[in-house]
Amino acid sequence: MQQNSRFLLLSLSLLFLPFIFSDAKKGPIIGGWTRIKDIKDPHVTEIAEFAVNEYNKLSSSSLVLQKVVKGETQVVAGINYRLVLKAKNGSVAKKYQAVVWEKSWLNFRNLTSFTLVKG
Numbered sequence: 001m002q003q004n005s006r007f008l009l010l011s012l013s014l015l016f017l018p019f020i021f022s023d024a025k026k027g028p029i030i031g032g033w034t035r036i037k038d039i040k041d042p043h044v045t046e047i048a049e050f051a052v053n054e055y056n057k058l059s060s061s062s063l064v065l066q067k068v069v070k071g072e073t074q075v076v077a078g079i080n081y082r083l084v085l086k087a088k089n090g091s092v093a094k095k096y097q098a099v100v101w102e103k104s105w106l107n108f109r110n111l112t113s114f115t116l117v118k119g
Ligand SMILES: *[C@@H]1O[C@H](CO)[C@@H](O)[C@H](O)[C@H]1NC(C)=O
Pocket: 061, 063, 089, 090, 094, 116
């Protein structure tokens, strides 16, 4: 019985090994960032809106999202979204970089960082 479960564990680890060491062409490297191809995906917009709303709440600002400029995702315990977005601060439009951590199966989202992009 114990022998069996040890064998099962070994088989399972071998099964997942290729995923951990696979390169960018074959699949995601754990910890690597992948460019989001469809920046207009409604879910990406939702994440950007969450980031701006959350930032507004935390810092008493009143930024208004204009659009997502580009973004990347990272597989963690869930997915990290790193988005460059354009938002209006009063009458001035600026670029910001927002990082949102999402665990969709738990309905969990958290704004990890929100910074002005210079230049
Ligand atoms: C928005 O503009 C105000 C006034 O110029 C400024 O104090 C504030 O830092 C700006 N906020 C952001 C997030 O850029």
